[in-house]
Amino acid sequence: MSLDRRIKEAIREAVEEEHQPESVSALLISWMEEVASGREDIQDDNQAVGRLELIYDQVSLDDDGTERAV
Structure with missing residues (x-):
């Protein structure tokens, strides 16, 4: 099962709104x-x-x- 594109976009938007680097959204996605x-x-905790x-x-x-605010 692949991750829905709307979920990916929501992650990107949330990261951007919090003024975090794109690498954060890439890692989360x-x-x-x-x-x-x-x-x-x-x-799995590990x-x-x-x-x-x-x-x-x-x-x-x-x-x-x-x-950090940008």
Whole structure:
């Protein structure tokens, strides 16, 4: 099963609205595509931790820990 294009667009829009880099939406979409295809289990903590670390590394924050506004 592939990820619906509307879901992909919603992810892109949400990331853009929060002034985050496109890499965040790309990583989220990639993860959701793997889950939708059955190649990855979102309930698997080990897989989730690895994916989340990649995403967290891409999130832009100000010095006080809040999201950076562009």
